Amino acid sequence: MSFKTPRILITGGSGQVGRALQKQLAGENFDTFFLDSKQLPLEQTMIIHDMLGMYEPDIIIHTAAYTAVDKAENEPDRADAINHLATEEIAQYCRLHGAKLLAISTDYVFDGQSSEPLAEDAPTRPLNVYGQTKLKGEQAIQKWAPESIIIRTSWVYAEQGHNFVNTMLRLLREREEVSVVSDQIGSPTYAGDLAQAIVDILKADTWQPGIYHYANEGQVSWYDFAVAIREQIGASCRITPIPTAQYPTPAKRPAYSLLDKSKIKRTFNVEVPFWLDSLKLVIK
Template identity: 80%
Template sequence: MQDNQETTHTESRTTRHRPRILITGSNGQLGSELKKLLRNEEAFETFFLDRKQLPLEQTLIIHDILGMYEPDIIIHAAAYTAVDKAESEPELAHAINHLATEEIAQYCRLHGAKLLAISTDYVFDGHSSEPLTEDAATAPLNVYGLTKWKGEQAIQKWAPESIIIRTAWVYSTYGNNFVKTMIRLLQEREELSVVHDQIGSPTYARDLAKAIVDILKAGEWHPGIYHYSNEGQLSWYDFAITIRDLIGATCQITPILTSQYPTPAKRPAYSLLDKSKIKRTFNVQVPFWLDSLTEMIALENQEVSDN
């Protein structure tokens, strides 16, 4: 019975004029940006599934739901991303980030679909002092990083022809993120403290979405792990200072050590990603972090004024 089903899926794909792409996490930051870019894209037939349409914690029904759409390519952008909360909800984080990802990878292997999955800089321990390449040693410090790392391993086991993109410090005009939180707090408070000993580079979700669309349109599939964040290097403190200056706030920001701001989950002190491989392989553009932040804040201001 399964062989017949696989044959049906294969035949239906060969008669299509456009690749059928399914995006998980459609209401998240990256999913929302992908929706904006792909919704009217004539080259693809696209389906966007949110957490209600694809409840990843219910791993037993994932194959059936995916089978309803018969995708040629799955962009797996959904994840459990509440880093601190994951420390007290390890089973849920494990189900969504590891087990559900494993189910999706197994579906792709069974039905000949391609998988492009999003992972995180939190698979690293932060002990490096040089930009991290894709083959750098992994050693997650927290539950979130561990479950995402196990998700990566499941993909490589079941669907080794997949593309995995690790990213970091994601922000957007959509959802909750550091930039939007800072914009609000900088306007509400006279003083803020922000850690200055965690180093990396932020990722504007729209830039990552554009890179993914470029990869899809290139028509060349090169499996493997890739890194993507915006160019440049900075701390969370540097990031906050720049946000303040761009919005014209006067709040006093004090740099502090991570040890002065304890959180349930440990963070890597250094997680700057080396983007050479993705630029070389797919010829994608990686904007400088300040340019992207400026663009995002301008959009945010425009949305506020429109409302």
């Protein structure tokens, strides 16, 4: 009796999580297809079904998203097309063709008013267009493909790409002083750790649908995060903590979005590294 090798299609193949998945899935027994925004232009929602049909995937890992949080305030239609409408098309494809879907979402679906780590059933109330469009994407998945897995994550960074770590590494070397917000609390997530968690889920004995939270362990502010980056490279740049009110941005951010990871650990036996350990590895 022969078993068919599962065909896995990954959207956002050139993004932070997509690249990390390329590394993590390299030695695994899957047929993998990584599509970037040129191969699968998500804002062109009319062609998504046909594009996916060319690959006939058994599993879709949907990591692609419109993630320019501030820019989304001025491009709400484009953000909605990519984060909501395209996600709806993917969910409908999965329902029609019996494919499994694992999609990445965000801590920005919350309003930041909590004072304790957020469980998956905590009330959602996004403060910005990005969070609103990602929440609509989640709701579309739950409507059309309720057997899907949704993973909310936060503050994602990787070796490459536009992220807080790479921005701080550059500024700490270029400047004598930087100011960083100290009253937004959450946890950074190394894309490599998230990718490993996704692989663990793919290899688990059973597929357990639902919403899960994943970020690295521990809680920090952006200021704490910046100080830790400075310590790793031994820079002499001064870092000044400032309140959010002194650093106005087009999009509001949640003041507190620490995610409770107990469900994903319990369900899939996933290891969650401490944020500083992963940061040290990446900067090395």
